[in-house]
Amino acid sequence: MLEIRGLNKSYGKKQVLTGVDLTVSPGEVLGLLGPNGAGKTTMASIVSGLTPADSGTVSVAGIDIRARPRQARRKLGLAPQELGVYPTLTARENMLFFGRLMGVGRGELDARIAEVAESLGVTPFLATRAHELSGGQQRRLHTALALLHRPEVLWLDEPTVGADVSARQDLLDEVRELADRGAAVVYATHYLPELEVLRARVVVLHHGRILAQGSVGELVERYAQAAVRLEFSGAIPSSLSGYLAAPGAEVIDTGLIIPAAVPGQLLAQLFATLDGDTDRLLSAEIRHPNLENAYLAIMRAARDGDHPEEEIRDAVA
Known part of the structure; x- marks a missing residue:
């Protein structure tokens, strides 16, 4: 048509x-x-x-x-x-x-x-x-x-x-x-x-x-991944600095988003790492794969230039 x-x-x-x-x-x-x-x-x-x-x-x-x-x-x-x-x-x-x-x-x-x-x-x-x-x-x-x-x-x-x-x-x-x-x-x-x-x-x-x-x-299925999002009052705690280098991790204002294959397990690890900073934790959320996750992953992979689809897929993976 x-x-x-x-x-x-x-x-x-x-x-x-x-x-x-x-x-x-x-x-x-x-x-x-x-x-x-x-x-x-x-x-x-x-x-x-x-x-x-x-x-x-x-x-x-x-x-x-x-x-x-x-x-x-x-x-x-x-x-x-x-x-x-x-x-x-x-x-x-x-x-x-x-x-x-x-x-x-x-x-x-x-x-x-x-x-x-x-x-x-x-x-x-x-x-x-x-x-x-x-x-x-x-x-x-x-x-x-x-x-x-x-x-x-x-x-x-x-x-x-x-x-x-x-x-x-x-x-x-x-x-x-x-x-x-x-x-x-x-x-x-x-x-x-x-x-x-x-x-x-x-x-x-x-x-x-x-x-x-x-x-x-x-x-x-091709591009999206589950993630954990934590939101804090004030800056991201220094105790989580090691997670900032994780593939696909993003800091958005006072929030931290970390992709994870097993988000529940990651969330438990983050809680254990926070220790004394838990009083500044405003919310914790597990984000399941959806179209928004997939779109953002595609855009992140393309941020430094244009790529054909197979290269985008490799970059996301």
Whole structure:
């Protein structure tokens, strides 16, 4: 449904995307992870035909974006990170305008607006001007505009930024339902638990290159490790200095995180080592492997430069 091959893009001397290959099949949610500046937004701009690639190809529902951009865009629903609503129009007027712009017939549009508004919780404020809506309400409307024409490929960039818990859950339910009905969904986010809820296949992008990819379970098994976290009032006790050199150990403010194959055993050792410093211990936690652990491990291994996935895996191991 969405096929990207050998995508390269630079701005002057800055290489933003380097040889990116991605395929998203019908019914699949692909979670796109990466720090700011990884190239996610540039890729979305190229896929939507707003920015030309230096080289490589993009096919949306079998249509080449360069050869037939208008036809390809009709198959694509894009909700970028920046809000794209007209502030002086009501939510309904925004939906009418964008629905017509994307070719939804007049006879179908009213019913489609009612359907999408209900699924994303927009119905209560359809008559309200966009500039009077809260940030979360504007985000719901912004996403709804991308769904009106029933796109075969949906690209959502940080769709739940500023959304409350209810709005976030509504959106996740709708995205999963769209995929179950056959849409190919790209979901770029910094909220990693959302990708677990969506049962997404995950791609980690860094400096314009793919570092790792696989299902949530595969990435957790491949890269994540259990860890122990201790939090103190004040500085890390000097009695624990020997643990600071452990592979993957991190000091974050007044907390110490140490990866461990057997975290319970390590925790017992740490308690015994603390001795007189136990009165400054605020909390002790065993962190079990999850997607966040895996992502942070990948980023740590890539911190000093870009590596292909097999080198990242070796570095994490």
